[in-house]
Amino acid sequence: MDLPVMPPVSPMLAKSVPQIPPDASYEPKWDGFRSIVFRDGDEVELGSRNERPMTRYFPELVEAIKAELPERCVLDGEIVIATDHGLDFEALQQRIHPAASRVKLLSEQTPAAFIAFDLLALGDEDYTARPFAERRKALQGIVTGQGGSVHLTPATTDQELAQRWFTEFEGAGLDGVIAKPMDGVYQPDKRAMFKIKHTRTADCVLAGFRWHKTSTPEKPLVGSLLLGLYNDDGKLQHVGVVGAFTAKRRAELVDELRPLQLADDEDHPWAQWASAEAHQGQRLPGNVSRWNASKDLSFVPLRPERVLEVKYEHMEGTRFRHLAHFIRWRDDRTPTSCTYQQLEEPVTFRLGDIVPGLGPA
Incomplete structure (x- = not known):
């Protein structure tokens, strides 16, 4: 060449x-x-x-x-x-x-x-x-x-x-x-x-978090928060994560989230996340990344009791296409009220009307 x-x-x-x-x-x-x-x-x-x-x-x-x-x-x-x-x-x-x-x-x-x-x-x-x-x-x-x-x-x-x-x-x-x-x-x-x-907001359930890549036992830091929404079958679906916190806020979140961590005898809606079969019937965190198969996607499960409002751009199927951004806690909302029905759906538009010949014949 x-x-x-x-x-x-x-x-x-x-x-x-x-x-x-x-x-x-x-x-x-x-x-x-x-x-x-x-x-x-x-x-x-x-x-x-x-x-x-x-x-x-x-x-x-x-x-x-x-x-x-x-x-x-x-x-x-x-x-x-x-x-x-x-x-x-x-x-x-x-x-x-x-x-x-x-x-x-x-x-x-x-x-x-x-x-x-x-x-x-x-x-x-x-x-x-x-x-x-x-x-x-x-x-x-x-x-x-x-x-x-x-x-x-x-x-x-x-x-x-x-x-x-x-x-x-x-x-x-x-x-x-x-x-x-x-x-x-x-x-x-x-x-x-x-x-x-495009930007929109949604109220999501906090269901877990991942440690930051620089976190240590001596100085633990929260990396990202895992978000969920309930589908029509009442299952909590993983829809994305919130990150981009300051180092000070990451340290504060460690203590703030500690009361939500599960006891040994408590179950979690995403408990089977490490099983490949479990991902077939429900959207869970931890599915292997196509871009980095060695990336650690494990997380700390939390009792799904807190709600946060996030800003997102648009949906890709049943999840946020890009990283969402934290706006505020919504302690006035119950987790079960956080469903897909709150999300706006844009009016359908044909690709062929944007670029002639693009899309199925």
Whole structure:
């Protein structure tokens, strides 16, 4: 491979802002795997945000890129799986599998698509030092969407339209809106763009905690709080965690949570978390991470008696997609009142109405 921009490249990042800023180019924020695509003839590499190649996990995209993109190019974008019900991030996570036979099967059962939103190189030309307006125009000329797997993200300079996208596209599983300065150059690993994401609140049951990675017997520190919501069957489902506490607050939580720790003869709704079979019928904490199989996911169970209000962005199936943020304790709420019914559901929106040809035929 011999391109003007060579792998690995860290993608350009965005910093969070509360409102959509004026005077920018606006795009939907896709919820998938960020990837920089490198193509030099028959050589294709799919880079990732952490610069690890994902090429082997998406063989169908490798073939699509060779069929649908120019011979020599470098594009920034997002790998997604589109369904009739919007983007499916859980199905996308299943694609990261060590077995080649499983990768091949999933590439046929849940094929991925690539949403292109920036151009880093074309032919022998390095585009990273050119303004975004010029990069976008060139990108429009090479990504037609005719092949069905590589698509161009919509973009607009109309701030009012971007605000409508922010509201409407959530129903298709999109994550918010990205704003890009029209004259901005491509800056790898720099927060040179802006992101505006959805936020909501929920009252959750505190059901356990994990020790912080720096915790010691002499100086114990709480790392994260485990959250639960009751489903229609009355089972407490694990929905996510709260972290990002100061060191002082982590130390305070040790004493604050001690009265909730279980006695030896007490049961817990997630007592079977270490059994792989138990995860089939109920969402429990401790399922093996696909990204780090050696990560310690054990936790200290607590009696599910306290309620806390958290801020979250959106749901991925039955759990929070990202880390939730602590707002306050809700001692006025009973744990059994913390159900999924309190969560807002965005109005459904078809992916094909956002990007023609994206999703099942």
